[in-house]
Amino acid sequence: MALSMNVTHNDGLARAGEITTDRGTIQTPVFMPVGTRGAVKTLDTGDLERLGPPIVLSNTYHLMDRPGSDLIEECGGLHKFMDWDGHLLTDSGGFQIFSLEPKVTEQGAVFRSVYDGDKLEMSPEQSVKVQEQLGADIAMVLDVCTALPAPRDKVLADMERTHRWAERSRQAHTRKDQNQFGIVQGGVDPELREMSAKAIVDIGFDGYAVGGLSVGESREDMVPALKAATTHLPIDKPRYFMGLGDPIGLIEAVHNGVDMFDCVLPTRLARHGTALSNEGRLNLKNRQFANDQRPIDPSFDHPLSSRYSRAYLRHLLVTNESTGGRILTLHNLAWLAELTNRMRQAIIDGTFDKLRDEVWATWHR
Amino acid sequence: MALSMNVTHNDGLARAGEITTDRGTIQTPVFMPVGTRGAVKTLDTGDLERLGPPIVLSNTYHLMDRPGSDLIEECGGLHKFMDWDGHLLTDSGGFQIFSLEPKVTEQGAVFRSVYDGDKLEMSPEQSVKVQEQLGADIAMVLDVCTALPAPRDKVLADMERTHRWAERSRQAHTRKDQNQFGIVQGGVDPELREMSAKAIVDIGFDGYAVGGLSVGESREDMVPALKAATTHLPIDKPRYFMGLGDPIGLIEAVHNGVDMFDCVLPTRLARHGTALSNEGRLNLKNRQFANDQRPIDPSFDHPLSSRYSRAYLRHLLVTNESTGGRILTLHNLAWLAELTNRMRQAIIDGTFDKLRDEVWATWHR
Numbered sequence: 001m002a003l004s005m006n007v008t009h010n011d012g013l014a015r016a017g018e019i020t021t022d023r024g025t026i027q028t029p030v031f032m033p034v035g036t037r038g039a040v041k042t043l044d045t046g047d048l049e050r051l052g053p054p055i056v057l058s059n060t061y062h063l064m065d066r067p068g069s070d071l072i073e074e075c076g077g078l079h080k081f082m083d084w085d086g087h088l089l090t091d092s093g094g095f096q097i098f099s100l101e102p103k104v105t106e107q108g109a110v111f112r113s114v115y116d117g118d119k120l121e122m123s124p125e126q127s128v129k130v131q132e133q134l135g136a137d138i139a140m141v142l143d144v145c146t147a148l149p150a151p152r153d154k155v156l157a158d159m160e161r162t163h164r165w166a167e168r169s170r171q172a173h174t175r176k177d178q179n180q181f182g183i184v185q186g187g188v189d190p191e192l193r194e195m196s197a198k199a200i201v202d203i204g205f206d207g208y209a210v211g212g213l214s215v216g217e218s219r220e221d222m223v224p225a226l227k228a229a230t231t232h233l234p235i236d237k238p239r240y241f242m243g244l245g246d247p248i249g250l251i252e253a254v255h256n257g258v259d260m261f262d263c264v265l266p267t268r269l270a271r272h273g274t275a276l277s278n279e280g281r282l283n284l285k286n287r288q289f290a291n292d293q294r295p296i297d298p299s300f301d302h303p304l305s306s307r308y309s310r311a312y313l314r315h316l317l318v319t320n321e322s323t324g325g326r327i328l329t330l331h332n333l334a335w336l337a338e339l340t341n342r343m344r345q346a347i348i349d350g351t352f353d354k355l356r357d358e359v360w361a362t363w364h365r
Numbered sequence: 366m367a368l369s370m371n372v373t374h375n376d377g378l379a380r381a382g383e384i385t386t387d388r389g390t391i392q393t394p395v396f397m398p399v400g401t402r403g404a405v406k407t408l409d410t411g412d413l414e415r416l417g418p419p420i421v422l423s424n425t426y427h428l429m430d431r432p433g434s435d436l437i438e439e440c441g442g443l444h445k446f447m448d449w450d451g452h453l454l455t456d457s458g459g460f461q462i463f464s465l466e467p468k469v470t471e472q473g474a475v476f477r478s479v480y481d482g483d484k485l486e487m488s489p490e491q492s493v494k495v496q497e498q499l500g501a502d503i504a505m506v507l508d509v510c511t512a513l514p515a516p517r518d519k520v521l522a523d524m525e526r527t528h529r530w531a532e533r534s535r536q537a538h539t540r541k542d543q544n545q546f547g548i549v550q551g552g553v554d555p556e557l558r559e560m561s562a563k564a565i566v567d568i569g570f571d572g573y574a575v576g577g578l579s580v581g582e583s584r585e586d587m588v589p590a591l592k593a594a595t596t597h598l599p600i601d602k603p604r605y606f607m608g609l610g611d612p613i614g615l616i617e618a619v620h621n622g623v624d625m626f627d628c629v630l631p632t633r634l635a636r637h638g639t640a641l642s643n644e645g646r647l648n649l650k651n652r653q654f655a656n657d658q659r660p661i662d663p664s665f666d667h668p669l670s671s672r673y674s675r676a677y678l679r680h681l682l683v684t685n686e687s688t689g690g691r692i693l694t695l696h697n698l699a700w701l702a703e704l705t706n707r708m709r710q711a712i713i714d715g716t717f718d719k720l721r722d723e724v725w726a727t728w729h730r
Contacts (some may be wrong), residue, residue: 039681039688043405046669046694067655067680073657075676083672242595290432293440304411307448311440315432316404322687330409 002206003138003179005238005259007131009348013230013257016347019207019238021137022177023087026054028238028259029340032089034267037062038072038082040333041267042326045084050304051333055087055137060130061096065115069133077135088136089262091197092127092183095211095243098145108142125163128172128180135178140242141169143183143211144256147187155187163199170203179206181240188221190228197232197353203294210258216242224254230257245337247276253357253363254343266336270328273317276335280362282310284328289314296331300338305331367571368503368544370603371681374713378595378622381712382637384603386502387542388452391419393624394705396610397454398698399632402427403447405698406632410449415669416698418650420452420502422627425495430480434498441594442500454627457548460576460608463510471526473507489530491546493537500543506534508548508576520552528564534643535568544571546605549679552577555593562597572603573711575623579609587653588617595622605686612641612704616724620707620717631701633692638682641700645727647675649693652681661696665703670696 019026024059029313033040033048036059040048048056058078063069075081078088094109102111108123124142131139142165143157162185186192193210198210203277208227213222226241233239238260241253245263253261266276273285277297282289284296292310300306308327316324339359346355372382383393398405398413401424405413423443425562428434440446443453459474469475473488479634489507496504507530509523527550538545547570551557558575565573575594578587591606598604603625606618608630618626631641638650644663647654657675665671675693679691704724711720 037680037684037686038677039686042687042691044688044692045672054665062684066684067676071656071676071680075674076654081674081677081680083677125540196567290438291439307410309440309446310402311432311436312448314448315446319402319427319431321402321404325407326407326691327409 001177003238005207005236007235011256011347011350011352014254014343014347015257015259016344017259019259021087021179023085023137024031024054026087027080027344028158029250029254030054031250031259031336031340032057033264034059034264035082036264037066038078040329041271042322042329045082047330048084048086051330051337053086053091053333053337055260056084057089058134058136059093059096060090060127060134061093063090063119063134064093064130065113068208069130073135074135077133079135086163087138088140090134090140091139091242092130092131092142094108094121094127094142094145097122097142098147104144106164112145117266117363124168125158125172130350132173132175132178135175138179138181139173140181140209141166141183143185144186145212146185148187148212148215148217152189152192153190155185159185159187159192159196159297163203166200166203170205181205181207181209181238183209183211183242184229184233185212186225186229188217188225190224193225193228194269197229201232201234205237207240208233209240211242213241214249219248219252223256226253226258227256233257239332241271247359250336250339251343251356252354254347255356266332267329270332271325273324275313275328276332278358278362284310284313284324285317286314296328297335300335302331302334302338305334366542368603370572370601372600376712376715376717377620378594379619379708379712379717380600380622380624381709382624384624386452386544388450388502389419391452392709393706394593394615394619395419395625396615396701396705397422397625397627399424399627400432400447401629403443405694406636407687408695410447412669412695413449413451414604416695416702417633418451418698418702420454421449422454422456423499423501424458424461425455425492425499426458428455428499429458429495430478430485434495438498438500442498444500452503455496455499455501455505456607457493457496457505457507458487459507459510462487464724469509471529489534490537493534497538497540497543500540503544503546503572504538505546505574506507506531506548506570508550510577511550511552513552513577513580513582515552517554517557520550520554520557524550524552524557524561528561531565531568533719546570546572546574546603548576548599549594550577551590551594553582553590555589558590558593559597561570562594566597568601570602572605573598574605574606574607578606579614584613584617588621589619598622610701612724612728615704616708616721619712620721631697632694635697636690638689640678641694641697643727649675649678650682651679661693662700665700667685667696667699667703670699686697
């Protein structure tokens with residue numbers, strides 16, 4: 001059964017809703033933690049269950065190389081492999097592959113493995129097949145990720161190839177219990193973003209992603225491009241902004257009608273000793289926290305992380321005890337889930353603009 | 366209140382009992398996981414609570430250097446610092462210091478910090494003071510750890526100094542809510558071990574440890590030395606074999622009347638990909654486990670670890686995902702706790718020799 005999206009509340013363009021699949025319901029807006037190789041770094045599946053994200057993202061590129069999608073299929077798919085009953089989304093592998101400077105033809109991309117240097121190929125059909133083997137609830141089409149800034153004709157050509165690949169991906173998709181999302185490209189050009197949104201919607205997917213943004217462009221460039229895309233996406237399908245995880249980015253995306261996000265930022269920051277908090281980013285390795293007996297964020301209680309003091313965290317972090325990064329990973333994911341919960345509640349209450357001002361006041365530098 | 370030891374069952378020299386403190390009861394035999402810097406590597410205190418060891422060991426040397434015992438005292442002591450309500454034992458720091466080739470005089474040891482090369486001193490009185498600041502339930506005296514093999518006169522001289530330091534440590538101890546354990550030395554010489562046990566018991570402590578064994582000597586050398594010590598220890602006080610964590614070592618020590626153990630072995634093995642199991646040690650990085658969908662040890666169910674397949678563990682371990690070491694840490698500690706539980710039950714049932722044969726059959730190579 002394909003997923004259904006029920007938007008229950010609007011506040012401006014911002015929307016609160018529910019995505020329902022065979023597996024259950026996801027309340028939106030939702031942030032998806034990244035479990036690159038079938039595990040969120042420093043956490044196990046028991047931790048995810050205690051933390052409670054309704055959906056976790058995993059990386060097709062990494063899993064197809066190690067341990068391989070054939071092996072995961074033999075083990076009963078990624079859910080069974082991880083022993084995770086929540087939702088899973090797999091990316092197409094495109095983002096990682098395009099960072100490896102592949103040779104790209106109409107057929108697909110040829111690149112070298114980061115693991116052993118082997119020559120590998122990835123086509124739209126291959127990405128669909130691998131993701132069907134992994135068996136996530138949501139699979140992404142392979143798109144052409146244009147490195148920005150780029151000339152308009154390059155962005156246009158990549159976008160048009162993205163549309164042809166999307167068409168091929170839709171044709172190749174066979175697994176009825178898996179939802180497939182299309183991806184809108186078009187760089188920072190609102191006109192191209194509109195064209196791309198219309199073309200991808202014409203093909204028809206279970207949900208729509210905005211790709212190729214939050215890759216270094218300014219927020220002034222990003223927001224109009226995003227808005228041009230979301231304006232032309234159907235209201236009854238989920239909208240996913242790929243690779244976004246900073247609080248201002250999230251609130252701006254929700255402000256423009258986005259429902260889903262993922263990013264390695266909160267977990268990577270955690271492992272490097274940085275906490276997200278209502279005081280902004282805190283580098284807990286700093287000496288000022290050596291004797292600070294307050295919890296990580298005194299304004300945010302969470303059973304998994306707020307029992308530990310900043311002093312304890314700082315000690316673990318400066319002595320390179322992985323427990324420090326683990327506790328901050330739990331904290332940052334819980335904190336970001338709480339931020340999206342607050343967004344959801346603000347949309348329901350019609351006070352989203354107030355929360356948006358608050359987030360800007362805390363996080364704008 | 367000083368702890369009390371109630372031996373409830375004997376089977377030969379092996380004993381099952383209960384250690385009772387203000388904090389609660391510890392059933393023996395008991396293995397103590399090592400939380401070097403106030404955390405068991407890859408785990409947080411929530412994990413320890415789910416795992417349930419009644420007592421955890423932490424390292425005075427590491428904590429006095431980072432973050433410092435003054436800071437931990439300001440934070441309310443090590444229990445509060447870690448937010449751990451179970452029992453804690455701190456070593457004296459001696460074992461780490463003696464591995465740094467210190468200059469040792471009658472007063473104490475002078476050595477250089479592993480962290481910054483600073484010249485540091487440690488005396489029996491200083492170790493007592495630092496451990497009183499840390500505030501563990503059980504503190505250890507500073508002893509002279511003789512590197513074996515060593516000539517008899519060297520072992521004798523170090524042992525006698527250990528006795529004088531034990532006397533000074535007992536005098537220096539002021540914290541009535543903290544139990545203090547003496548340490549028997551004497552190398553592998555049963556005669557010296559007997560002398561040392563008698564001398565340390567004469568001083569009078571809340572419990573007794575056997576130190577300086579399991580440091581590379583053969584089992585044929587170790588067991589008579591251990592037996593000579595335990596024979597002369599009072600039956601109504603806990604007996605702790607320091608630094609022991611292999612299954613045969615544990616069963617032999619219990620066979621000779623020991624109640625408590627600690628070792629980094631199960632947690633260190635875990636981080637390197639090795640599982641303890643009823644099939645012996647399993648190196649889960651091996652290719653043979655790539656597609657093995659059985660749990661880590663099919664004969665051992667545990668809610669924290671047996672949900673994961675060997676194939677999943679192997680994947681995490683070969684891709685250096687710390688989640689792999691984390692799951693194996695949970696497994697190895699749970700498995701070793703189960704082994705000590707089985708020892709306890711066998712002593713109660715009068716079937717200890719049978720279990721001992723079993724452990725030897727599995728673990729002897």
